[in-house]
Amino acid sequence: MSRSTGKRIAQGVAVVLAVAIAAGGVVAYSYRSDIRDHFVAASFDPSKRIEQIREEIQLSSSGNRVFLASQPTIGGKKEFNRWCAAVDHTEEGHVLGCFAERRIRLFEVTDKRLNGVAETTAAHELLHATWVRLSQDDRATLSRELIAEYDKLSASDEEFAQRMSVYESLSEPAFANELHSVLGTEVRDLPPELEEHYAQWFTDRSVIVNWYDGYHTVFTELKAEADRLAAELEALRVDIEERSANYDTAVEQFNADAADFKERNERYEFSGDKPLFDSIRGQLLDRQEGLEAVRREIQADSDRFNDLREQLMKLNDVSLELNDILDSTIPEPLSEVESA
Known part of the structure; x- marks a missing residue:
């Protein structure tokens, strides 16, 4: 009797162990992007300028991991055009950064009158990097929130509507992707659900908006x-x-x-x-x-x-x-x- 009971106990342990191993596999699969980002970020050696930008935009631990995992680089026209060759430069406006092949590329602007361009662009491209890491369901939910805020802002802010018009030819998912980066770096007051989302990546998002306002004000x-x-x-x-x-x-x-x-x-x-x-x-x-x-x-x-x-x-x-x-x-x- 005891032998039979012992056998059943052993089988139960084996089942529990198998379930634990399976659960561990599911967790590892679910966090495979974070795991990959961790190792890529740990092995990436940023330049002094990139390190300066990283400190200026005040990233959270998650934002810091994604930023470094995106292996950001910054350069002049020659390097930037080689890195972002696939980017459409025919749109109205300036192309100052791109997120291509899971890497952040930035165009260097050294004129002191335009301080903040590289910082704002880095944050903008970081948000593109975080977007591709979201699940399809999360992107769908976030897209609805972003579009709702866009509709409200564009109805009352002509300048914002004009700002977003450069993306009017994009599909709705691609437009939501761009809107995700624009709202997060250029609009100071957002609904609580969006602020909560952006807080995953920035410890103080207002710092980014301050950078944007600083150089944008020069033009306005x-x-x-x-x-x-x-x-x-x-x-x-x-x-x-x-x-x-x-x-x-x-x-x-x-x-x-x-x-x-x-x-x-x-x-x-x-x-x-x-x-x-x-x-x-x-x-x-x-x-x-x-x-x-x-x-x-x-x-x-x-x-x-x-x-x-x-x-x-x-x-x-x-x-x-x-x-x-x-x-x-x-x-x-x-x-x-x-x-x-």
Whole structure:
């Protein structure tokens, strides 16, 4: 009897052990991505610049693991275009990073006026890396939350809607992927469920948004100042043209009246009426002085118009310069001119 009982106990242990081994296999399979990331991250040696970026964007332990497992690199135009050759550069806007072949690639921007570009881009691409690690069900749930927030923001924020228009040709899943990165790095206030999601990767997401706002403000302020100058120039142009037309008419009338006075005087019409002569002459001199004052005012406003136009041109030059700095594309070589 005891032998039989002992046998049954032994069989039970074997079954429990088999279940434990099977459960261990399921856990290992479920976390295979984390396990892979752990070993890739541990063996990756980031450059000093990448290490600096990693510290600046304040990653959680999970975010840090995925970032390093994505083996991030940063370089100039030549390297970046080689790394991200498959990225479509024809879209409106600048391509500053890519997540290709499970690796994060960044375009280096060294101009101090654009501090934060590399940091924001690194966080943006990290979120692409985290997206591919989500299960299909998790992506579906998150997509609904992201699209709901997008619909709300785009209805009230024209600039945000314009920002996302560069992705309008993408499929809905691909659009949700991009939206996941944009909202997480560029929008300060998000619903609690999205904040909870992003907290998996960042210890303080506001730091990322601060980086984005820092360099984005450079462009918004440039545009605001350019718009202000353009509006002032247009109003001043209309005013100068109207006043100039009135001045020209007044000058024409003055010249006619002065010529008439001269002819009358040459005909001795005022020989017996000096007070009338002095009165008309005085009126003409006052009008002449008034016209000269108007001319000086118009000239001063014309000079101001030219100064404002010069300021606008300088702002345009700065904008072009900054956009050129952010342009990661390599210009196509000029084709040779065929001989006749």
